[in-house]
Amino acid sequence: MTTTRQVPLASPWLDEREEELVLEVLRSGRLSLGPTIDRFEELFAEVVGAPYAAAVSSGTAGLHLLCITAGVGSGDEVITSPYSFVASANCAIYEGASPVFADVDRRTLNLDPAAVEAAITSHTRAVVGVDIYGYPCELDELRALCDRHDLAFIDDACEALGARYKGAPVGSHGASAVFAFYPNKQITTGEGGIVTTHSEEEWRLLRSLRNQGRADSGGWLDHARLGFNYRIDDVRAAIGIGQLEKLDELLAGRAAVAARYNELLGGIDGLELPAADDADHERSWFVYVVALPPGVDRERVIAELDGRGVQTARYLPCIHLQAYMRERYGFREGLCPVAEEMSARTLALPFHPRLGQDDQEYVAGVLRDALTASYSPA
Numbered sequence: 373m374t375t376t377r378q379v380p381l382a383s384p385w386l387d388e389r390e391e392e393l394v395l396e397v398l399r400s401g402r403l404s405l406g407p408t409i410d411r412f413e414e415l416f417a418e419v420v421g422a423p424y425a426a427a428v429s430s431g432t433a434g435l436h437l438l439c440i441t442a443g444v445g446s447g448d449e450v451i452t453s454p455y456s457f458v459a460s461a462n463c464a465i466y467e468g469a470s471p472v473f474a475d476v477d478r479r480t481l482n483l484d485p486a487a488v489e490a491a492i493t494s495h496t497r498a499v500v501g502v503d504i505y506g507y508p509c510e511l512d513e514l515r516a517l518c519d520r521h522d523l524a525f526i527d528d529a530c531e532a533l534g535a536r537y538k539g540a541p542v543g544s545h546g547a548s549a550v551f552a553f554y555p556n557k558q559i560t561t562g563e564g565g566i567v568t569t570h571s572e573e574e575w576r577l578l579r580s581l582r583n584q585g586r587a588d589s590g591g592w593l594d595h596a597r598l599g600f601n602y603r604i605d606d607v608r609a610a611i612g613i614g615q616l617e618k619l620d621e622l623l624a625g626r627a628a629v630a631a632r633y634n635e636l637l638g639g640i641d642g643l644e645l646p647a648a649d650d651a652d653h654e655r656s657w658f659v660y661v662v663a664l665p666p667g668v669d670r671e672r673v674i675a676e677l678d679g680r681g682v683q684t685a686r687y688l689p690c691i692h693l694q695a696y697m698r699e700r701y702g703f704r705e706g707l708c709p710v711a712e713e714m715s716a717r718t719l720a721l722p723f724h725p726r727l728g729q730d731d732q733e734y735v736a737g738v739l740r741d742a743l744t745a746s747y748s749p750a
């Protein structure tokens with residue numbers, strides 16, 4: 373009997389080093405609020421070139437906390453990208469604000485600054501820029517327009533650890549940013565996230581908010597403000613340290629896999645590959661997402677690939693067209709035409725730092741066949 377080759381969508385790279393670091397924590401008895409978290413935060417801050425970092429339980433928690441420190445509240449509007457993960461918009465809703473979606477640039481799939489500017493009203497409080505698929509957003513333009521209109525800027529860099537904008541790491545430019553560590557990310561802690569900031573005051577507030585509103589000074593049962601349990605624990609921080617120690621290797625592995633896909637898929641007629649780096653933008657490879665040629669039936673491609681053991685994902689559905697968004701805010705098709713078109717055509721292929729050349733050749737071959745079989749002229 374022949375078995376079909378199976379190529380998973382993602383796979384974390386963990387080894388003996390993470391096991392060793394986790395064991396150290398387990399044996400220390402300091403499972404939470406211990407020194408391993410401080411070490412992880414210091415290492416992370418250094419890697420992204422930010423003076424302060426506060427680790428949290430998830431990327432979503434980090435975005436929520438930055439909405440609070442930005443003063444987002446009831447009646448406010450927060451502008452973000454429709455072509456992102458729902459947390460980029462949910463973080464504002466948690467604080468009683470309404471999400472507003474500005475369309476994206478067709479090449480980068482990141483917020484188009486002109487569309488953001490056009491979406492600003494007297495209720496706008498903040499802009500959440502997203503570095504989608506690890507490609508840096510237009511940080512300078514977005515921050516400049518936020519300054520002009522007296523808005524807060526939050527960088528949702530959950531997918532962008534290791535990316536560089538204008539030659540310097542995302543996280544180092546002065547904007548507060550959030551990174552996430554779910555197992556498909558550049559580094560993982562299982563679940564987890566971190567907020568980087570250039571303000572000591574904001575950092576202290578973040579540490580309090582994640583820890584039930586306790587102040588740095590004061591007792592365990594003294595609460596200075598309304599807070600949350602958004603803490604990470606030392607076990608997860610230990611995994612994070614192990615991951616950061618081999619960050620260069622992890623990122624290089626991802627870049628090599630992406631380069632091979634670029635070669636293997638470059639000649640397929642009508643298939644659009646991820647935006648290339650340019651002088652201002654250097655991607656950190658998070659996922660490998662292609663846009664299928666117009667006229668191709670994506671569902672059929674997915675089914676063909678699945679039947680031959682190749683896992684894919686429909687990255688990313690538009691946030692404004694999710695059921696709860698339609699019901700709550702009345703969003704409909706046509707609000708963000710570029711995001712909607714690209715969202716209907718894009719597809720994530722198997723991608724992780726140790727994906728082998730033979731697997732990639734297999735994926736490319738199966739994709740070619742699937743595209744030929746799934747072309748349905750309008």
Ligand SMILES: Cc1ncc(COP(=O)(O)O)c(C=O)c1O
Nearest residue numbers: 430431432457459530531552553
């Ligand atoms: C762009 C973006 N924002 C926010 C998040 C939320 O991170 P988490 O899953 O850690 O809450 C993710 C992670 O999937 C993401 O990709």
